[in-house]
Amino acid sequence: MATAPKKRTRIQVENEASIVASALDVFVEFGYSGATVDRIAAAAGMSKANVLYYFGRKEDIYIAVLERTLTEWLDPLQSLDVDGDPQRELANYIRAKLRMSRHASHASRLFANEILRGAPIFKSYLENELRTLVDAKCAVITEWIKQGKLVPIKPVHLLFLIWSSTQHYADFAPQVQALHDGDEGTLYKEAEEFLVTVILRGLQP
Protein backbone atom coordinates (compact mmCIF):
# COMPACT_ATOMS: atom_id res chain seq x y z
CA MET A 1 0.00 0.00 0.00
CA ALA A 2 3.04 2.21 -0.23
CA THR A 3 2.84 3.44 -3.83
CA ALA A 4 0.41 3.20 -6.70
CA PRO A 5 0.59 -0.35 -8.14
CA LYS A 6 1.61 0.76 -11.60
CA LYS A 7 2.90 -1.96 -13.83
CA ARG A 8 6.34 -1.18 -15.22
CA THR A 9 7.16 -2.38 -18.69
CA ARG A 10 10.31 -4.24 -19.62
CA ILE A 11 11.73 -1.14 -21.31
CA GLN A 12 10.96 1.00 -18.29
CA VAL A 13 12.76 -1.39 -15.98
CA GLU A 14 15.78 -1.60 -18.25
CA ASN A 15 16.10 2.10 -18.98
CA GLU A 16 15.49 3.26 -15.44
CA ALA A 17 18.13 0.87 -14.21
CA SER A 18 20.55 2.08 -16.87
CA ILE A 19 19.91 5.71 -16.01
CA VAL A 20 20.35 5.18 -12.29
CA ALA A 21 23.56 3.22 -12.79
CA SER A 22 25.04 5.87 -15.06
CA ALA A 23 23.82 8.67 -12.83
CA LEU A 24 25.69 7.20 -9.87
CA ASP A 25 28.97 7.60 -11.73
CA VAL A 26 28.15 11.11 -12.85
CA PHE A 27 26.97 12.35 -9.46
CA VAL A 28 30.07 10.93 -7.81
CA GLU A 29 32.43 12.44 -10.36
CA PHE A 30 30.87 15.90 -10.59
CA GLY A 31 28.84 16.37 -7.43
CA TYR A 32 25.15 17.20 -7.42
CA SER A 33 25.37 20.61 -9.06
CA GLY A 34 28.10 19.59 -11.47
CA ALA A 35 26.19 16.57 -12.68
CA THR A 36 24.12 17.61 -15.70
CA VAL A 37 21.19 15.72 -17.12
CA ASP A 38 23.00 15.79 -20.44
CA ARG A 39 26.03 14.03 -18.99
CA ILE A 40 23.84 11.43 -17.32
CA ALA A 41 22.03 10.85 -20.60
CA ALA A 42 25.30 10.51 -22.50
CA ALA A 43 26.59 8.04 -19.92
CA ALA A 44 23.40 6.04 -20.27
CA GLY A 45 23.58 6.23 -24.06
CA MET A 46 20.32 8.06 -24.66
CA SER A 47 18.99 11.55 -25.21
CA LYS A 48 18.45 14.05 -22.44
CA ALA A 49 14.77 14.24 -23.31
CA ASN A 50 14.45 10.53 -22.86
CA VAL A 51 16.06 10.64 -19.44
CA LEU A 52 13.57 13.34 -18.46
CA TYR A 53 10.80 11.12 -19.78
CA TYR A 54 11.60 8.53 -17.11
CA PHE A 55 12.57 10.90 -14.32
CA GLY A 56 10.72 14.19 -14.47
CA ARG A 57 13.39 16.19 -12.65
CA LYS A 58 17.12 15.89 -12.09
CA GLU A 59 16.45 15.69 -8.38
CA ASP A 60 14.27 12.62 -8.96
CA ILE A 61 17.20 10.85 -10.59
CA TYR A 62 19.35 11.75 -7.62
CA ILE A 63 16.79 10.46 -5.15
CA ALA A 64 16.48 7.21 -7.08
CA VAL A 65 20.26 6.77 -7.06
CA LEU A 66 20.37 7.44 -3.34
CA GLU A 67 17.63 4.92 -2.63
CA ARG A 68 19.08 2.22 -4.81
CA THR A 69 22.47 2.52 -3.15
CA LEU A 70 21.16 2.75 0.37
CA THR A 71 20.13 -0.79 1.16
CA GLU A 72 23.35 -2.25 -0.10
CA TRP A 73 25.38 0.22 1.89
CA LEU A 74 23.73 -0.30 5.24
CA ASP A 75 23.53 -4.04 5.05
CA PRO A 76 26.60 -5.08 7.08
CA LEU A 77 25.46 -3.30 10.23
CA GLN A 78 22.30 -5.41 10.36
CA SER A 79 24.27 -8.52 11.08
CA LEU A 80 25.94 -7.42 14.34
CA ASP A 81 24.71 -10.19 16.61
CA VAL A 82 24.44 -9.78 20.35
CA ASP A 83 24.91 -13.52 20.90
CA GLY A 84 28.17 -13.64 19.01
CA ASP A 85 31.61 -13.00 20.37
CA PRO A 86 32.12 -9.21 20.39
CA GLN A 87 35.70 -9.32 19.12
CA ARG A 88 34.70 -11.62 16.32
CA GLU A 89 31.51 -9.73 15.45
CA LEU A 90 33.29 -6.38 15.34
CA ALA A 91 36.20 -7.77 13.35
CA ASN A 92 33.76 -9.11 10.80
CA TYR A 93 31.97 -5.79 10.65
CA ILE A 94 35.19 -3.86 10.10
CA ARG A 95 36.23 -6.28 7.38
CA ALA A 96 32.83 -6.05 5.69
CA LYS A 97 32.87 -2.25 5.74
CA LEU A 98 36.38 -2.22 4.36
CA ARG A 99 35.41 -4.56 1.55
CA MET A 100 32.53 -2.25 0.68
CA SER A 101 34.84 0.71 0.78
CA ARG A 102 36.92 -1.00 -1.83
CA HIS A 103 34.29 -2.52 -4.07
CA ALA A 104 31.42 -0.08 -3.64
CA SER A 105 33.47 3.07 -3.38
CA HIS A 106 31.03 5.01 -5.53
CA ALA A 107 28.28 4.39 -3.02
CA SER A 108 30.51 5.60 -0.23
CA ARG A 109 31.42 8.77 -2.09
CA LEU A 110 27.80 9.41 -3.01
CA PHE A 111 26.78 9.39 0.65
CA ALA A 112 29.79 11.47 1.63
CA ASN A 113 28.75 14.06 -0.93
CA GLU A 114 25.16 14.04 0.21
CA ILE A 115 26.07 14.50 3.86
CA LEU A 116 28.65 17.17 3.07
CA ARG A 117 25.86 19.07 1.31
CA GLY A 118 23.93 19.01 4.57
CA ALA A 119 21.99 15.84 3.74
CA PRO A 120 19.01 17.69 2.19
CA ILE A 121 17.48 14.50 0.84
CA PHE A 122 18.89 12.13 3.39
CA LYS A 123 18.14 13.95 6.60
CA SER A 124 14.78 12.41 7.35
CA TYR A 125 16.18 8.97 6.67
CA LEU A 126 19.07 9.59 9.03
CA GLU A 127 16.73 10.68 11.79
CA ASN A 128 14.33 7.79 11.38
CA GLU A 129 15.32 4.47 9.82
CA LEU A 130 19.06 4.80 10.39
CA ARG A 131 18.55 6.17 13.86
CA THR A 132 16.42 3.17 14.78
CA LEU A 133 18.95 0.71 13.43
CA VAL A 134 21.82 2.48 15.16
CA ASP A 135 20.00 2.59 18.46
CA ALA A 136 19.41 -1.15 18.25
CA LYS A 137 23.04 -1.89 17.49
CA CYS A 138 24.24 0.47 20.22
CA ALA A 139 22.13 -1.57 22.60
CA VAL A 140 23.98 -4.67 21.47
CA ILE A 141 27.31 -3.04 22.18
CA THR A 142 26.09 -1.79 25.54
CA GLU A 143 25.09 -5.34 26.39
CA TRP A 144 28.59 -6.57 25.54
CA ILE A 145 30.03 -3.90 27.81
CA LYS A 146 27.70 -4.94 30.62
CA GLN A 147 28.96 -8.48 30.24
CA GLY A 148 32.45 -7.13 30.72
CA LYS A 149 33.51 -8.18 27.23
CA LEU A 150 34.40 -4.66 26.09
CA VAL A 151 35.93 -1.63 27.74
CA PRO A 152 33.19 0.83 28.74
CA ILE A 153 32.68 3.39 25.98
CA LYS A 154 29.74 5.17 24.36
CA PRO A 155 28.74 2.83 21.55
CA VAL A 156 27.78 5.41 18.95
CA HIS A 157 31.34 6.70 18.89
CA LEU A 158 32.57 3.21 18.11
CA LEU A 159 30.27 3.11 15.11
CA PHE A 160 31.55 6.52 14.01
CA LEU A 161 35.11 5.24 14.35
CA ILE A 162 34.48 2.17 12.25
CA TRP A 163 32.53 4.06 9.62
CA SER A 164 35.01 6.87 9.28
CA SER A 165 38.16 4.78 9.30
CA THR A 166 36.90 2.30 6.71
CA GLN A 167 35.14 4.78 4.42
CA HIS A 168 38.23 6.94 4.45
CA TYR A 169 39.87 4.55 2.00
CA ALA A 170 37.05 5.15 -0.47
CA ASP A 171 36.20 8.79 0.10
CA PHE A 172 39.78 10.04 0.30
CA ALA A 173 41.25 7.67 -2.24
CA PRO A 174 43.32 10.32 -4.05
CA GLN A 175 44.95 11.32 -0.80
CA VAL A 176 45.45 7.74 0.31
CA GLN A 177 47.08 6.87 -2.99
CA ALA A 178 49.33 9.91 -2.88
CA LEU A 179 50.64 8.88 0.52
CA HIS A 180 50.84 5.12 0.10
CA ASP A 181 53.21 3.02 -1.97
CA GLY A 182 52.07 -0.29 -3.33
CA ASP A 183 49.02 -1.55 -5.12
CA GLU A 184 45.43 -1.44 -4.04
CA GLY A 185 45.43 -5.03 -2.85
CA THR A 186 48.32 -4.44 -0.48
CA LEU A 187 46.76 -1.22 0.75
CA TYR A 188 43.52 -2.87 1.75
CA LYS A 189 45.24 -5.89 3.25
CA GLU A 190 47.33 -3.59 5.43
CA ALA A 191 44.34 -1.48 6.33
CA GLU A 192 42.33 -4.50 7.40
CA GLU A 193 45.14 -5.86 9.52
CA PHE A 194 45.76 -2.45 11.06
CA LEU A 195 42.18 -1.46 11.81
CA VAL A 196 41.12 -4.82 13.19
CA THR A 197 44.20 -4.99 15.39
CA VAL A 198 44.13 -1.47 16.77
CA ILE A 199 40.40 -1.13 17.27
CA LEU A 200 39.95 -4.52 18.88
CA ARG A 201 42.96 -4.06 21.15
CA GLY A 202 41.61 -0.64 22.03
CA LEU A 203 38.31 -2.16 23.11
CA GLN A 204 39.69 -5.10 25.06
CA PRO A 205 38.88 -4.79 28.75
Place this chain on the structure above:
Amino acid sequence: MATAPKKRTRIQVENEASIVASALDVFVEFGYSGATVDRIAAAAGMSKANVLYYFGRKEDIYIAVLERTLTEWLDPLQSLDVDGDPQRELANYIRAKLRMSRHASHASRLFANEILRGAPIFKSYLENELRTLVDAKCAVITEWIKQGKLVPIKPVHLLFLIWSSTQHYADFAPQVQALHDGDEGTLYKEAEEFLVTVILRGLQP
Protein backbone atom coordinates in the same frame (compact mmCIF):
# COMPACT_ATOMS: atom_id res chain seq x y z
CA MET B 1 61.63 34.95 -5.61
CA ALA B 2 58.36 33.09 -5.57
CA THR B 3 56.00 35.62 -7.13
CA ALA B 4 56.25 39.07 -8.70
CA PRO B 5 56.83 41.63 -5.93
CA LYS B 6 53.71 43.63 -6.62
CA LYS B 7 52.65 46.01 -3.90
CA ARG B 8 49.12 45.39 -2.75
CA THR B 9 47.07 48.36 -1.64
CA ARG B 10 45.07 48.50 1.56
CA ILE B 11 41.81 48.07 -0.34
CA GLN B 12 43.18 45.07 -2.23
CA VAL B 13 44.23 43.37 0.97
CA GLU B 14 40.89 44.02 2.64
CA ASN B 15 38.70 43.02 -0.28
CA GLU B 16 40.64 39.94 -1.23
CA ALA B 17 40.49 38.77 2.36
CA SER B 18 36.77 39.44 2.47
CA ILE B 19 36.16 37.58 -0.77
CA VAL B 20 38.20 34.57 0.29
CA ALA B 21 36.47 34.40 3.66
CA SER B 22 33.01 34.57 2.11
CA ALA B 23 33.96 32.17 -0.64
CA LEU B 24 34.94 29.54 1.91
CA ASP B 25 31.41 29.52 3.28
CA VAL B 26 29.86 29.40 -0.18
CA PHE B 27 32.11 26.64 -1.52
CA VAL B 28 31.45 24.55 1.57
CA GLU B 29 27.70 25.03 1.42
CA PHE B 30 27.21 24.52 -2.31
CA GLY B 31 30.25 22.60 -3.53
CA TYR B 32 32.50 23.81 -6.30
CA SER B 33 29.97 23.72 -9.12
CA GLY B 34 27.10 24.94 -6.99
CA ALA B 35 29.04 27.93 -5.73
CA THR B 36 28.34 30.85 -8.08
CA VAL B 37 30.40 33.99 -8.32
CA ASP B 38 27.20 35.91 -7.69
CA ARG B 39 26.63 34.16 -4.38
CA ILE B 40 30.22 34.74 -3.34
CA ALA B 41 29.88 38.40 -4.23
CA ALA B 42 26.65 38.71 -2.28
CA ALA B 43 28.23 37.03 0.74
CA ALA B 44 31.14 39.46 0.51
CA GLY B 45 28.78 42.40 0.06
CA MET B 46 29.96 43.53 -3.32
CA SER B 47 29.12 43.18 -6.99
CA LYS B 48 30.00 40.16 -9.08
CA ALA B 49 32.04 42.35 -11.41
CA ASN B 50 34.10 43.58 -8.51
CA VAL B 51 34.85 40.07 -7.34
CA LEU B 52 36.03 39.24 -10.84
CA TYR B 53 38.17 42.37 -10.75
CA TYR B 54 40.20 40.86 -7.90
CA PHE B 55 40.11 37.25 -9.02
CA GLY B 56 39.94 36.84 -12.76
CA ARG B 57 38.26 33.46 -12.68
CA LYS B 58 36.07 31.52 -10.28
CA GLU B 59 38.75 28.87 -10.10
CA ASP B 60 41.25 31.47 -8.89
CA ILE B 61 38.99 32.27 -5.97
CA TYR B 62 38.78 28.58 -5.17
CA ILE B 63 42.54 28.16 -5.32
CA ALA B 64 43.03 31.15 -3.03
CA VAL B 65 40.57 29.71 -0.53
CA LEU B 66 42.32 26.36 -0.63
CA GLU B 67 45.72 27.92 -0.08
CA ARG B 68 44.60 30.15 2.74
CA THR B 69 43.02 27.25 4.58
CA LEU B 70 45.84 24.84 4.00
CA THR B 71 48.53 26.01 6.40
CA GLU B 72 46.12 26.25 9.29
CA TRP B 73 44.79 22.80 8.63
CA LEU B 74 48.08 20.97 8.45
CA ASP B 75 49.68 22.69 11.38
CA PRO B 76 49.12 20.14 14.18
CA LEU B 77 50.97 17.35 12.40
CA GLN B 78 54.17 19.41 12.35
CA SER B 79 54.49 19.20 16.10
CA LEU B 80 54.69 15.40 16.45
CA ASP B 81 58.02 15.17 18.26
CA VAL B 82 60.17 12.05 18.16
CA ASP B 83 61.72 12.90 21.52
CA GLY B 84 58.40 13.14 23.28
CA ASP B 85 56.46 10.29 24.85
CA PRO B 86 54.50 8.59 22.06
CA GLN B 87 51.29 8.15 24.03
CA ARG B 88 51.38 11.78 25.07
CA GLU B 89 52.36 13.06 21.62
CA LEU B 90 49.63 11.09 19.89
CA ALA B 91 47.03 12.05 22.48
CA ASN B 92 47.87 15.69 21.93
CA TYR B 93 47.64 15.26 18.18
CA ILE B 94 44.25 13.58 18.38
CA ARG B 95 42.99 16.32 20.66
CA ALA B 96 44.33 19.04 18.39
CA LYS B 97 42.72 17.48 15.30
CA LEU B 98 39.44 17.12 17.13
CA ARG B 99 39.52 20.75 18.20
CA MET B 100 40.09 21.76 14.59
CA SER B 101 37.26 19.53 13.48
CA ARG B 102 35.03 21.49 15.82
CA HIS B 103 36.26 25.01 15.34
CA ALA B 104 37.51 24.91 11.75
CA SER B 105 34.87 22.59 10.37
CA HIS B 106 34.57 24.60 7.18
CA ALA B 107 38.20 23.97 6.39
CA SER B 108 37.70 20.26 6.95
CA ARG B 109 34.67 20.18 4.68
CA LEU B 110 36.43 22.17 2.02
CA PHE B 111 39.23 19.62 1.82
CA ALA B 112 36.80 16.74 1.92
CA ASN B 113 34.99 18.24 -1.04
CA GLU B 114 38.19 18.83 -2.94
CA ILE B 115 39.41 15.29 -2.43
CA LEU B 116 36.01 13.79 -3.23
CA ARG B 117 36.20 15.66 -6.54
CA GLY B 118 39.42 13.83 -7.24
CA ALA B 119 41.66 16.58 -5.85
CA PRO B 120 42.11 18.35 -9.21
CA ILE B 121 43.76 21.37 -7.61
CA PHE B 122 45.21 19.62 -4.62
CA LYS B 123 46.80 16.60 -6.20
CA SER B 124 50.25 18.03 -6.77
CA TYR B 125 50.33 19.34 -3.23
CA LEU B 126 49.36 15.93 -1.87
CA GLU B 127 52.11 14.25 -3.81
CA ASN B 128 54.82 16.73 -2.87
CA GLU B 129 54.63 18.90 0.26
CA LEU B 130 52.17 16.72 2.15
CA ARG B 131 53.92 13.56 1.11
CA THR B 132 57.22 14.88 2.44
CA LEU B 133 55.70 15.89 5.74
CA VAL B 134 53.90 12.59 6.12
CA ASP B 135 57.03 10.60 5.33
CA ALA B 136 58.89 12.50 8.03
CA LYS B 137 56.21 11.88 10.61
CA CYS B 138 55.91 8.22 9.66
CA ALA B 139 59.62 7.96 10.36
CA VAL B 140 58.95 9.32 13.82
CA ILE B 141 56.31 6.70 14.47
CA THR B 142 58.56 3.98 13.10
CA GLU B 143 61.25 5.10 15.50
CA TRP B 144 58.82 4.81 18.41
CA ILE B 145 57.95 1.31 17.28
CA LYS B 146 61.63 0.38 17.09
CA GLN B 147 62.03 1.58 20.64
CA GLY B 148 59.26 -0.81 21.60
CA LYS B 149 56.97 1.99 22.68
CA LEU B 150 54.21 1.17 20.21
CA VAL B 151 52.78 -1.99 18.77
CA PRO B 152 54.26 -2.65 15.32
CA ILE B 153 51.98 -1.18 12.65
CA LYS B 154 52.37 0.66 9.36
CA PRO B 155 52.48 4.30 10.41
CA VAL B 156 50.59 5.81 7.50
CA HIS B 157 47.50 3.84 8.45
CA LEU B 158 47.66 5.35 11.91
CA LEU B 159 47.63 8.81 10.38
CA PHE B 160 44.66 7.82 8.21
CA LEU B 161 42.87 6.54 11.31
CA ILE B 162 43.42 9.75 13.26
CA TRP B 163 42.51 11.97 10.34
CA SER B 164 39.37 10.10 9.41
CA SER B 165 38.03 9.58 12.91
CA THR B 166 38.50 13.20 13.96
CA GLN B 167 37.41 14.83 10.71
CA HIS B 168 34.32 12.65 10.70
CA TYR B 169 32.78 14.90 13.34
CA ALA B 170 33.13 17.89 11.00
CA ASP B 171 32.51 16.33 7.60
CA PHE B 172 29.57 14.17 8.62
CA ALA B 173 28.08 16.57 11.15
CA PRO B 174 24.48 16.13 9.95
CA GLN B 175 24.75 12.38 10.39
CA VAL B 176 26.53 12.68 13.71
CA GLN B 177 23.87 15.03 15.01
CA ALA B 178 21.07 12.81 13.82
CA LEU B 179 22.49 9.88 15.77
CA HIS B 180 23.70 11.62 18.90
CA ASP B 181 21.73 13.14 21.75
CA GLY B 182 23.15 16.04 23.67
CA ASP B 183 24.82 19.29 22.80
CA GLU B 184 27.95 19.87 20.77
CA GLY B 185 30.12 20.31 23.83
CA THR B 186 29.18 16.94 25.22
CA LEU B 187 29.62 15.31 21.82
CA TYR B 188 33.19 16.51 21.44
CA LYS B 189 34.07 15.75 25.04
CA GLU B 190 32.86 12.18 24.57
CA ALA B 191 34.62 11.87 21.23
CA GLU B 192 37.91 13.04 22.68
CA GLU B 193 37.72 10.65 25.60
CA PHE B 194 36.71 7.80 23.31
CA LEU B 195 39.25 8.30 20.56
CA VAL B 196 42.20 8.94 22.85
CA THR B 197 41.33 5.92 24.96
CA VAL B 198 40.68 3.44 22.18
CA ILE B 199 43.47 4.45 19.83
CA LEU B 200 46.14 4.68 22.51
CA ARG B 201 45.09 1.38 24.06
CA GLY B 202 45.12 -0.12 20.62
CA LEU B 203 48.70 0.99 20.09
CA GLN B 204 50.07 -0.03 23.46
CA PRO B 205 52.60 -2.86 23.13
Place this chain on the structure above:
DNA sequence: TTAAATGTTGACCAATTGGTCAACATACGA
Protein backbone atom coordinates in the same frame (compact mmCIF):
# COMPACT_ATOMS: atom_id res chain seq x y z
C1' DT C 1 -2.87 -6.70 -39.05
C1' DT C 2 -3.92 -2.84 -36.52
C1' DA C 3 -4.44 0.73 -33.36
C1' DA C 4 -3.52 2.32 -28.96
C1' DA C 5 0.10 2.65 -25.57
C1' DT C 6 4.58 3.38 -24.91
C1' DG C 7 9.13 5.06 -26.16
C1' DT C 8 12.31 8.59 -28.38
C1' DT C 9 14.19 12.78 -29.81
C1' DG C 10 15.37 17.39 -32.08
C1' DA C 11 14.03 21.82 -31.55
C1' DC C 12 13.05 25.00 -28.45
C1' DC C 13 12.64 28.05 -24.08
C1' DA C 14 13.57 30.84 -20.06
C1' DA C 15 16.81 31.14 -16.44
C1' DT C 16 21.37 31.04 -14.86
C1' DT C 17 26.15 30.88 -15.53
C1' DG C 18 31.13 32.77 -15.84
C1' DG C 19 33.15 36.41 -17.70
C1' DT C 20 33.86 41.26 -20.34
C1' DC C 21 33.76 46.12 -20.85
C1' DA C 22 33.02 50.88 -20.95
C1' DA C 23 31.74 54.32 -17.93
C1' DC C 24 31.87 56.23 -13.64
C1' DA C 25 33.64 56.84 -8.59
C1' DT C 26 37.07 57.07 -5.21
C1' DA C 27 41.67 57.16 -3.11
C1' DC C 28 46.02 58.99 -2.81
C1' DG C 29 50.74 60.71 -3.79
C1' DA C 30 52.92 64.90 -5.68
Place this chain on the structure above:
DNA sequence: TCGTATGTTGACCAATTGGTCAACATTTAA
Protein backbone atom coordinates in the same frame (compact mmCIF):
# COMPACT_ATOMS: atom_id res chain seq x y z
C1' DT D 1 44.64 70.94 -5.24
C1' DC D 2 44.80 67.95 -8.92
C1' DG D 3 45.72 64.15 -12.00
C1' DT D 4 46.57 59.50 -12.26
C1' DA D 5 46.10 54.93 -10.47
C1' DT D 6 42.92 52.23 -8.41
C1' DG D 7 38.29 50.68 -7.36
C1' DT D 8 33.32 49.73 -8.70
C1' DT D 9 29.42 48.47 -11.20
C1' DG D 10 25.35 48.04 -14.52
C1' DA D 11 24.75 46.40 -18.83
C1' DC D 12 25.84 43.04 -21.69
C1' DC D 13 27.31 38.45 -23.96
C1' DA D 14 27.78 33.65 -25.29
C1' DA D 15 27.40 29.22 -23.32
C1' DT D 16 25.11 26.05 -20.49
C1' DT D 17 21.40 24.63 -17.70
C1' DG D 18 16.94 22.03 -16.45
C1' DG D 19 12.92 21.27 -18.48
C1' DT D 20 8.88 21.24 -22.29
C1' DC D 21 6.63 19.76 -26.37
C1' DA D 22 5.07 18.28 -30.69
C1' DA D 23 6.26 15.01 -33.99
C1' DC D 24 7.79 10.66 -35.00
C1' DA D 25 9.10 5.53 -33.95
C1' DT D 26 8.46 1.25 -31.75
C1' DT D 27 6.31 -2.15 -28.93
C1' DT D 28 2.55 -4.80 -27.62
C1' DA D 29 -1.91 -6.80 -26.89
C1' DA D 30 -6.09 -8.07 -29.35
